[in-house]
Amino acid sequence: MIRKCLFPAAGYGTRFLPATKAMPKEMLPVVNKPLIQYGVEEARDAGLTQIAIVTGRGKRALEDHFDISYELEHQIKGTDKERFLDETRELIDQCSFAYTRQVEMKGLGHAILTGQPLIGDEPFAVVLADDLCLNPGGDPVLLQMVNLYKQFRCSIVAIQEVPREETSRYGVIAGEMIRDDIYRVNTMVEKPKPEDAPSNLAIIGRYILTPDIFELIAQTEPGKGGEIQITDALMKQAQRGCVLAYKFKGRRFDCGSAEGYVEATNYCFENFYN
Numbered sequence: 001m002i003r004k005c006l007f008p009a010a011g012y013g014t015r016f017l018p019a020t021k022a023m024p025k026e027m028l029p030v031v032n033k034p035l036i037q038y039g040v041e042e043a044r045d046a047g048l049t050q051i052a053i054v055t056g057r058g059k060r061a062l063e064d065h066f067d068i069s070y071e072l073e074h075q076i077k078g079t080d081k082e083r084f085l086d087e088t089r090e091l092i093d094q095c096s097f098a099y100t101r102q103v104e105m106k107g108l109g110h111a112i113l114t115g116q117p118l119i120g121d122e123p124f125a126v127v128l129a130d131d132l133c134l135n136p137g138g139d140p141v142l143l144q145m146v147n148l149y150k151q152f153r154c155s156i157v158a159i160q161e162v163p164r165e166e167t168s169r170y171g172v173i174a175g176e177m178i179r180d181d182i183y184r185v186n187t188m189v190e191k192p193k194p195e196d197a198p199s200n201l202a203i204i205g206r207y208i209l210t211p212d213i214f215e216l217i218a219q220t221e222p223g224k225g226g227e228i229q230i231t232d233a234l235m236k237q238a239q240r241g242c243v244l245a246y247k248f249k250g251r252r253f254d255c256g257s258a259e260g261y262v263e264a265t266n267y268c269f270e271n272f273y274n
C-alpha cells in the first residue's frame with residue numbers, strides 16, 4: 001500500500017519575500033506550528049510515515065525542525081514549556097525523514113522527479129505544504145485520497161471549485177463525472193486564462209501518484225513558465241490510463257499567498273489554539 005509521502009519544498013517562495021529570503025516558505029508558522037509540520041501530521045494521519053522532502057539551498061531549517069535540539073531540550077527540561085515540543089517529538093518518533101536536493105528549480109514536475117530515488121517503484125503521495133488542508137471532525141484530506149486509491153488504484157489529484165477569474169493560478173481539469181465527488185480526467189491545463197479554462201475545477205496541493213509518473217515526467221518538456229509541469233505529465237497518464245480528480249471534503253488555505261495565510265492563521269487560532 002502507500003507508505004511514502006513526498007514534500008516538494010525547494011521553491012523560492014517569491015510571493016512571500018522578504019520573509020522567505022533566508023527561511024523556507026514551508027517553515028512559516030500558522031499560529032505556532034510551521035506549515036511543513038501540518039503537512040507531515042496529515043501524512044502520518046493517513047498512515048504514511050516515510051517522509052521524503054525535496055529541499056534546496058537555504059532550506060536547512062526543514063531538516064533541523066525534524067530533529068532533536070539538544071541545547072533547547074536541555075534548557076526546558078522539567079519546565080512546563082516541555083509540552084510545546086510534545087507534538088513535534090511524537091512526529092519525529094513516528095516517522096522517518098529522508099531528504100534530497102533539487103539543484104535547479106525547474107518546476108514542480110522536476111521537483112517530484114528529483115524525489116524518485118527516495119520513492120522507488122511504488123505509489124506515493126505528494127503534499128505541497130503551502131496548501132494547508134483541514135477537515136476537523138472528519139478524515140484528513142490525504143486519508144480520504146489514500147482510501148480512494150485502495151478502491152481505484154490510479155493517480156488521484158485533489159480538486160476544488162474556484163472562481164473563474166482565478167483559474168490562471170492553478171492546473172485546471174475537465175472530465176467525466178463518475179461519482180458526485182469524482183471525475184475521470186480527460187483534460188488538464190496548467191494556469192489557463194479564464195476564457196481558456198476547461199472548467200473551474202482547480203488542482204490543489206495533494207496528489208496520489210503511481211510510479212509510472214516518473215518516466216512520464218522525464219519525457220515532459222518544459223511547459224508554462226519554462227518549468228516542467230506535473231500537470232503535463234499527468235495529462236499523458238490520463239490519456240494512456242486513468243487519472244481521477246477528487247473533490248475533497250474539508251477546507252484548503254493557500255498559504256503561499258498573503259490572503260490565504262492570514263485566513264489560515266485566524267482559522268487555526270480560533271479553532272485549535274489553546
Ligand code: UTP
Binds near residue numbers: 008105
Ligand atoms: P509554487 O510555485 O507554489 O512555490 O510551487 P514557489 O515557487 O516556492 O512560490 P512562489 O510562486 O515563488 O511564491 C508549488 C510547490 O512546488 C515546490 C514549491 O516549494 C512548492 O511547495 N517547487 C516548485 C519545488 O520544490 N521546486 C520547483 O522548482 C518549483
